Amino acid sequence: MSKEREFKELNVFGFYQKRLSLLLFLSTIPSCILSFRFLYTVYEPEFHCDVPAALSENNINVTESKYEYLLNVTVPWNTNDKQELVRSECFNYDMYGIDTLTNESGTGWVVNNTSPCKRWRFAQDGVSALTEFKFVCERAWMKPFTFTVYAVGKMFGTCAVGPTSDKFGRRVVFLVLIALQYIALLLLSFSTSAPMYMSVVVLTGVVDTVYPPAISLGTEFASTEKRTFITFCAQMGYSLGFLVLTFLGYFFRDWRWLLRAFSFTALLYIPYYWLIDESPRWLSSVGREEESQRILSKIAKLNKTHNIPSHDLEELETNLSGSLKNEKVKSLKFFEVLKLVLKQPVLLKRLIIVFFAWYCTSLTYYVIELQQFVGKSFFESLFIGTCRHCCNCGLLSNLC
Structure with missing residues (x-):
């Protein structure tokens, strides 16, 4: 039997x-x-730079129109991939005499130079670890x-x-x-x-x-x-x-x-x-x-x-x-x-084939499933995001 x-x-x-x-x-x-x-x-929800902290502290209770004015004079407007005007995600205008910037006549205190912003305004507050930890x-x-x-x-x-x-x-x-x-x-x-x-x-x-x-x-x-x-x-x-x-x-x-x-x-x-x-x-x-x-x-x-x-x-x-x-x-x-x-060539060959097949299928699987990982394709998010950090740190500066 x-x-x-x-x-x-x-x-x-x-x-x-x-x-x-x-x-x-x-x-x-x-x-x-x-x-x-x-x-x-x-x-990652839509976001843009917020009004600088020093200016925001001096204008705690402001109307919506006043807040929009402060955004316009402190956050540059850029053109995105769809050729639409959007507020900058990463840069604020450099400002001088912030205490004087309390009305529309204060626009003269803002210059065209920009610097990385430290505060952001997200379309949805507190929805992810990204918005809380500012990734x-x-x-x-x-x-x-x-x-x-x-x-x-x-x-x-x-x-x-x-x-x-x-x-x-x-x-x-x-x-x-x-x-x-x-x-x-x-x-x-x-x-x-x-x-x-x-x-x-x-x-x-x-x-x-x-x-x-x-x-x-x-x-x-x-x-x-x-x-x-x-x-x-x-x-x-x-x-x-x-x-x-x-x-x-x-x-x-x-x-x-x-x-x-x-x-x-x-x-x-x-x-x-x-x-x-x-x-x-x-x-x-x-x-x-x-x-x-x-x-x-x-x-x-x-x-x-x-x-x-x-x-x-x-x-x-x-x-x-x-x-x-x-x-x-x-x-x-x-x-x-x-x-x-x-020690067995046949088993070793099969092992390599299985590893390669698993690698290809897993890579394709995760790319498809995580293509919305950060609003772009997974590879673009992974490599461009990492390389951007390396460029900012001076690493891979020759390639950037």
Whole structure:
């Protein structure tokens, strides 16, 4: 009897595996929120320079017409890409004798020289971290940089989650990552400064790595022919996250309350502590046979195969663990596996092809999804914004 036939006869993909597929489907929803919250948290509304602070303090209670007059004499008018006249986003006129500039006759105290402005007026106040922490003009490079530090954190998290799940188990890492995702988002909503905001963004990237343990849990509970379906469920949960993010973004226009509202949905995942079991494959690989047998018995009971003979249950354990029951399994570490792959030209070639394909698809995916990241294309925002900062700092001055 082949292994796959034994899986079918023992009803391996029964109620338990179907329930697990649903749980994994729901568990990947937060990953989308973590990846694409930038569309809301660093949303850039229309803005322009405001009246300088010294002049504004001297004219606290002014009429709307007087305020418009102060804007006209302190903020230059420029032509945008649509050939429309708009107030300057980054520069104020240099002024002398600000105390005298209290009526229209004071325009003589304004000269044509300009200097970077320190205050801005946004079309919508307090809608994003960008408007609160002023990621504009000379600090505009910080907008794309927020996604960069998130990606760096995710890179480190991805490198760590594999060895960690091999060390402590798929279930433990899976549940801890789900909890940390919500804690990180809640902490991000209480950011009080740009450095704190950037630091927590790195943390959100580190914990946004629930996929590896989730997919490992699913595939190690099912037969080979059902592993594609398990992976599909995890990916569809990510897609559902787009709808959840859009729904919450519609009702919560303030970025802080958007993150807090989503953090409260963590209560829905509390039952996972009792519904998710450890992988029998992993338990067998570390010599915890009794726990593996107990979980397999639970699976057989929920799949209504609790009357199967004991030797069939042992065969099921053998198939799920991938080894004989009494055979000692040696787990290879990450670098040992990498060393074996590098020694095999065919595997190395396939690994390079998979990496390149993943790079291309991910790059295209994020470009399409984040094209409105800062009101321009993602690449334009990322590279032009960063290069502008480098030019202002004197870096890459020859290229600028």
